[in-house]
Amino acid sequence: xxxxxxxxxxxxxxxxxxxxxxxxxxxxxxxxxxxxxxxxxxxxxxxxxxxxxxxxxxxxxxxxxxxxxxxxxxxxxxxxxxxxxxxxxxxxxxxxxxxxxxxxxxxxxxxxxxxxxxxxxxxxxxxxxxxxxxxxxxxxxxxxxxxxxxxxxxxxxxxxxxxxxxxxxxxxxxxxxxxxxxxxxxxxxxxxxxxxxxxxxxxxxxxxxxxxxxxxxxxxxxxxxxxxxxxxxxxxx
Amino acid sequence: xxxxxxxxxxxxxxxxxxxxxxxxxxxxxxxxxxxxxxxxxxxxxxxxxxxxxxxxxxxxxxxxxxxxxxx
Numbered sequence: 001x002x003x004x005x006x007x008x009x010x011x012x013x014x015x016x017x018x019x020x021x022x023x024x025x026x027x028x029x030x031x032x033x034x035x036x037x038x039x040x041x042x043x044x045x046x047x048x049x050x051x052x053x054x055x056x057x058x059x060x061x062x063x064x065x066x067x068x069x070x071x072x073x074x075x076x077x078x079x080x081x082x083x084x085x086x087x088x089x090x091x092x093x094x095x096x097x098x099x100x101x102x103x104x105x106x107x108x109x110x111x112x113x114x115x116x117x118x119x120x121x122x123x124x125x126x127x128x129x130x131x132x133x134x135x136x137x138x139x140x141x142x143x144x145x146x147x148x149x150x151x152x153x154x155x156x157x158x159x160x161x162x163x164x165x166x167x168x169x170x171x172x173x174x175x176x177x178x179x180x181x182x183x184x185x186x187x188x189x190x191x192x193x194x195x196x197x198x199x200x201x202x203x204x205x206x207x208x209x210x211x212x213x214x215x216x217x218x219x220x221x222x223x224x225x226x227x228x229x230x231x232x233x234x235x236x237x
Numbered sequence: 238x239x240x241x242x243x244x245x246x247x248x249x250x251x252x253x254x255x256x257x258x259x260x261x262x263x264x265x266x267x268x269x270x271x272x273x274x275x276x277x278x279x280x281x282x283x284x285x286x287x288x289x290x291x292x293x294x295x296x297x298x299x300x301x302x303x304x305x306x307x308x
Contacts, residue, residue: 067279
């Protein structure tokens with residue numbers, strides 16, 4: 001019996017391997033490579049509030065063209081809140097009554113004893129007072145705002161024309177948020193007062209007659225969570 | 238009789254002008270306050286509010302001079 005000597009033909013040890021081609025260079029492309037980005041930390045807040053554009057809104061979310069005194073560098077305004085517009089009904093009615101009041105003088109001649117030129121000046125003076133009342137009431141509504149930023153809550157109070165009070169508290173100092181909503185109008189138009197207990201110098205903030213109180217409470221809760229998260233991750237500003 | 242009428246007219250005119258002077262001071266106060274408010278909170282409507290307060294002051298001045306002339 002003859003033995004086969006060419007053992008490599010029967011059971012080769014080395015399998016023939018395909019020639020390895022050199023790695024291909026990356027294809028040149030005009031588009032830059034996609035970079036991985038983490039989700040924005042306030043994405044949930046942005047989703048809740050959207051973005052507002054009307055400067056007369058009482059729930060102005062993330063306004064682009066608003067700024068306030070002593071705003072930190074890079075501090076973002078999340079919400080600007082005012083009293084619900086329906087709360088202006090009383091003074092608007094007052095302005096309308098004042099506007100049409102001189103017409104009733106035909107039926108109630110109070111200034112009949114005065115010469116006509118006096119009556120003319122009195123009437124003009126009355127309209128000037130009406131204009132001042134309108135201006136004063138509007139300014140009071142427009143500038144008495146509550147601002148929520150990514151760092152603080154602020155309360156701007158302008159009482160009458162000669163007194164102002166500005167308070168602020170850090171978001172992390174907020175301890176408790178309570179909503180009080182009651183009454184026919186408040187329920188119908190969805191506004192209420194939000195009480196915010198803080199560990200700041202001013203122990204309580206009140207956002208009076210603010211629209212969408214539940215949404216505001218959610219935003220504050222979310223911002224508090226984010227502040228805690230930032231503190232844990234060491235991203236505290 | 239004529240002198241008494243003149244006397245009452247003088248009182249009426251003085252009282253009216255004094256009232257308008259007080260109102261002028263108030264209008265200046267409104268203007269200053271609007272400037273202070275718009276400085277604290279800058280908004281897209283700031284210029285309009287300032288304009289409004291200037292118009293208010295201008296009308297107050299106009300009424301004062303009108304009263305000075307016709308009363």
